[in-house]
Amino acid sequence: MTLPRDGNYTPYVTMQRMRHLAACLVLLAMVFSQTSNAQRAGGAPAPRVQNPIVIQLIIDGPDWKTVKTAVAAGASTVGMLLKEGVSAETYYCTSPAPRLQLPDKSLPWGGSTSSNVAMHTGTHLFESKKMDDIFLNARRAGIKSVFAGGSPNYVIFDTADYLYYGNDLTDQQVIDRALQHFSKDGTRLLRLHLQHIRDHWHGPADTTNPNSEYVQYFVKTVDPLIAQLFAGLKSAGVWDRTYVIIGSDHGMGQTSQSGHPQSTLSSWETFMAFYGPGIKKGATIPYAEGPDVAVMTNYLLGLPPLRGHLEGNLPPKLNGVTGVFLSNIFEGAPRELAHHRLVERYLKSNMPRGDEYVDYRAAMIKLLSE
Numbered sequence: 001m002t003l004p005r006d007g008n009y010t011p012y013v014t015m016q017r018m019r020h021l022a023a024c025l026v027l028l029a030m031v032f033s034q035t036s037n038a039q040r041a042g043g044a045p046a047p048r049v050q051n052p053i054v055i056q057l058i059i060d061g062p063d064w065k066t067v068k069t070a071v072a073a074g075a076s077t078v079g080m081l082l083k084e085g086v087s088a089e090t091y092y093c094t095s096p097a098p099r100l101q102l103p104d105k106s107l108p109w110g111g112s113t114s115s116n117v118a119m120h121t122g123t124h125l126f127e128s129k130k131m132d133d134i135f136l137n138a139r140r141a142g143i144k145s146v147f148a149g150g151s152p153n154y155v156i157f158d159t160a161d162y163l164y165y166g167n168d169l170t171d172q173q174v175i176d177r178a179l180q181h182f183s184k185d186g187t188r189l190l191r192l193h194l195q196h197i198r199d200h201w202h203g204p205a206d207t208t209n210p211n212s213e214y215v216q217y218f219v220k221t222v223d224p225l226i227a228q229l230f231a232g233l234k235s236a237g238v239w240d241r242t243y244v245i246i247g248s249d250h251g252m253g254q255t256s257q258s259g260h261p262q263s264t265l266s267s268w269e270t271f272m273a274f275y276g277p278g279i280k281k282g283a284t285i286p287y288a289e290g291p292d293v294a295v296m297t298n299y300l301l302g303l304p305p306l307r308g309h310l311e312g313n314l315p316p317k318l319n320g321v322t323g324v325f326l327s328n329i330f331e332g333a334p335r336e337l338a339h340h341r342l343v344e345r346y347l348k349s350n351m352p353r354g355d356e357y358v359d360y361r362a363a364m365i366k367l368l369s370e
């Protein structure tokens with residue numbers, strides 16, 4: 001570049017450049033705001049907290065009936081979350097089939113049920129282990145994560161920075177590990193799975209009986225443990241920037257066996273609620289599905305969109321994130337939301353629904369390809 005000789009020339013060029021630069025910045029800002037609106041898919045007011053802590057707090061199996069019975073019987077911490085947060089009136093998980101087995105008999109996600117994977121990946125299909133998830137996305141942004149849950153099946157969730165699993169991991173230890181890594185390592189994504197309520201299941205009549213061992217475990221063990229977790233976060237002074245997504249990974253069957261067969265509708269019916277700054281208080285939304293939980297977890301952490309399957313060998317409609325951004329949980333947003341309701345459409349269809357995951361998979365491929 002040649003230097004201008006005329007003394008008046010320099011400011012003129014500079015001004016032109018500045019105008020040009022200003023125009024570019026305005027354009028850039030417009031592009032960014034459009035992108036962020038698209039990510040929010042509905043333009044709800046974005047939460048405005050610095051360094052949020054996001055907890056995916058999953059209790060294994062309870063439905064809304066159980067939760068309501070437990071709250072009425074004294075589960076006051078969960079009661080507070082519902083009273084001060086947003087509940088999904090209808091919430092369906094992805095396939096509750098115990099094994100996510102593909103047609104070639106492979107088990108890319110080991111012994112984990114699809115409904116748990118969906119809450120990490122934001123997808124309805126899980127065709128390979130090579131998928132993006134909330135833990136990987138958090139790590140890319142320098143946010144540390146912990147997964148702790150009382151079943152050996154969770155060994156597969158090795159993308160979390162700190163991972164604890166196994167039958168011997170008690171619900172108390174799950175909460176302890178979360179608080180330990182929060183204090184020592186500053187983990188801000190806490191994915192906790194209280195497994196052992198399942199040990200107290202005796203059948204579907206438990207869910208409405210406040211004196212059942214099942215509901216009593218919720219009231220006397222699960223709820224106080226959640227209170228311990230919250231007390232730890234409050235004493236650290238971070239409660240006002242903490243989000244809690246509380247729910248269950250799947251429902252339960254209709255027998256005394258502690259199972260969740262895909263062919264039984266109640267295995268799909270579970271509960272989900274959202275709590276935190278900028279989220280409506282004491283409100284309901286009509287509908288949500290498992291993959292939406294990953295989308296919302298990711299958003300509340302302030303992360304860019306999840307990427308879905310990473311191998312890129314699937315048709316575009318099947319490859320990416322298919323969960324819905326629930327703009328209707330936020331203050332100021334309308335209650336109604338256009339939701340594709342993929343799982344409900346499957347459950348109400350005539351498509352085959354035996355106990356094998358492949359039935360669900362075939363239905364999702366069909367619905368997503370439409």
Ligand SMILES: [Zn+2]
Nearest residue numbers: 060061249250
């Ligand atoms: Zn489970």
